[in-house]
Amino acid sequence: MRNIILLILVTCFSLQSCQNGSEKKTTETKLITNSNKKDSLQVDTPIESKDTLKIKYSEHKNLLDILTKLPEHTMGSWKWSESERIQFVKFIQENDFTFSASPSFLKFSLIGANSIGIQVVDGYWTLAIYKIKPTNYIVVTDDMVGDGNDIHAFEYKDGKLIEMDYTHLFDDMFLSHLLIYNKEDCEDLLEDNLIGFEYDFTHTTNLTISNPHYLKENEHQNCLKGNTLNYKFNPLTKKFDLKAITWKKAEQ
Secondary structure, eight states, X not given: OHHHHHXXXXXHHHHHHHHHHHHHHHHHHHHHHHHHHHHHHHSOOOOOXXXXXXXXXXXXXXHHHHHHHSOGGGGTTSOOOHHHHHHHHHHHHHHSEEESOBTTBXXXXXXXXXXXXXXXXXXXXXXXXXXXXXXXXXXXXXXXXXXXXXXXXXXXXXXXXXXXXXXXXXXXXXXXXXBSOOOHHHHHHHHHTGGGOEEEOOSSSEEEEEOTTTOOHHHHTTTBSOSEXXXXXXXXXXXEEEEEEEOOOOOO
């Protein structure tokens, strides 16, 4: 009888231990599960992707605001309406980033502190601004397509754009500065290769105009001083001053 009572006590103790162990494991499992849930909630879901471009609106406000005000004829080879540009800039203002591609263009990029570059189907489009004083800029757009450069210039003042002939940004000689002689064949050489000139607007004060693909030192040094004009913007005169004429080799 005594043995039976001991057996019953041992069995009850074992059952109690198992039950406590099960409850402990259940509690631990719940704690681990809750911990995992908490960790998963703390993981930030990235909003931006590899196809986005970070742009701080506050740092490029004037450039982006001018983009919304440009007339559509500055984008002759492609279409990007004023309303679409306003929405585009508003998104940047609210998020400090944008998507690098859209139905209107293939790729949007900041190519300098003062300039925007946009890859479009038929070519490349550039917007650059040169500071005269706060809220006052010279604005240049370049729509580069297969048949040359479609360049437009404006003065931006107090929120308004006033269009001008872009050649007024330079002195009367402009590209003729490249000529050594005013011989007819040299003038024809320059005129025949106007389509090959490239404009580099990526610097806040400097501008380079060059034609290294068609005008080469070893072939044209008898007519030309160089194939590259190096300018610097003068905010007092609102023009570009010629600083140097050099030879530049075409990039391979």
